[in-house]
Amino acid sequence: MKIRLIRNATIVLSYGKKTFLIDPFFAPKGAYAAFPNTANQVGNPTVNLPLPIEEMIDVDAVIVTHLHVDHFDPTAIEVLPKDITVIAQSDVDAEVIREKGFHNVQTLYETSTIGDIRLNQTSGQHGTGEIGLIMGQVSGVVFQHPDEQTLYIAGDTIWCEDVEKAIETHKPEVIVVNGGSAQFLQGDPITMSKEDIYRTYEEAPEASIIVAHMEAVNHCLLTRKELRSFIEEKRLSSSILVPEDGETISF
Ligand SMILES: [Zn+2]
Numbered sequence: 001m002k003i004r005l006i007r008n009a010t011i012v013l014s015y016g017k018k019t020f021l022i023d024p025f026f027a028p029k030g031a032y033a034a035f036p037n038t039a040n041q042v043g044n045p046t047v048n049l050p051l052p053i054e055e056m057i058d059v060d061a062v063i064v065t066h067l068h069v070d071h072f073d074p075t076a077i078e079v080l081p082k083d084i085t086v087i088a089q090s091d092v093d094a095e096v097i098r099e100k101g102f103h104n105v106q107t108l109y110e111t112s113t114i115g116d117i118r119l120n121q122t123s124g125q126h127g128t129g130e131i132g133l134i135m136g137q138v139s140g141v142v143f144q145h146p147d148e149q150t151l152y153i154a155g156d157t158i159w160c161e162d163v164e165k166a167i168e169t170h171k172p173e174v175i176v177v178n179g180g181s182a183q184f185l186q187g188d189p190i191t192m193s194k195e196d197i198y199r200t201y202e203e204a205p206e207a208s209i210i211v212a213h214m215e216a217v218n219h220c221l222l223t224r225k226e227l228r229s230f231i232e233e234k235r236l237s238s239s240i241l242v243p244e245d246g247e248t249i250s251f
Pocket of ligand 1: 009070156
């Protein structure tokens with residue numbers, strides 16, 4: 001497999017001879033306002049895309065883990081071909097995506113295979129307590145193929161029982177987590193903190209863990225520099241990888 005981190009949670013994945021675009025967020029730097037009630041009030045995204053959009057959209061399917069703007073945005077809606085296969089996390093999300101003009105929308109729970117690839121939907125928690133409830137449903141996805149290692153893309157979730165269960169059930173060899181420790185002025189982070197990432201490692205010490213969702217939206221306060229020095233302190237630089245935007249990692 002080849003995992004290319006584009007920016008934030010956007011990934012182009014080559015797996016089992018198919019290509020997937022995960023969570024397309026294509027706006028240029030500063031196109032949107034900062035998220036309300038957050039520190040660091042600068043426009044989103046905070047950085048530009050590392051490559052032209054045309055190089056990312058010739059794929060077999062698009063997977064949208066949830067509908068927050070940093071995972072499926074107006075620019076992506078505008079540029080994606082309307083007949084492309086889009087896989088949503090739920091009927092509700094699928095309907096919203098159809099209303100944007102897409103006419104080949106499926107849900108993750110009914111899409112169990114694409115070619116020889118098996119897909120399994122996983123759940124997550126996009127924060128704790130009331131904030132977690134307001135953030136709403138989120139999903140991840142596990143990819144399996146006879147010629148590939150098992151890949152688990154966890155989506156916008158903190159470390160929680162859902163992630164533990166996904167690891168226990170599917171025993172992934174490669175895991176993509178959304179770091180950044182995104183947060184509001186109140187409450188706990190809504191994406192993984194460095195401690196959450198470490199907890200994921202403890203649960204899957206043999207796996208390679210790739211950290212996405214870094215340094216691209218205003219309320220993500222964990223920097224790559226801070227995370228990398230934490231990883232070095234723990235002597236885990238070969239297990240936990242923090243790619244730059246545009247970087248490809250192959251397994
Ligand atoms: Zn997000």
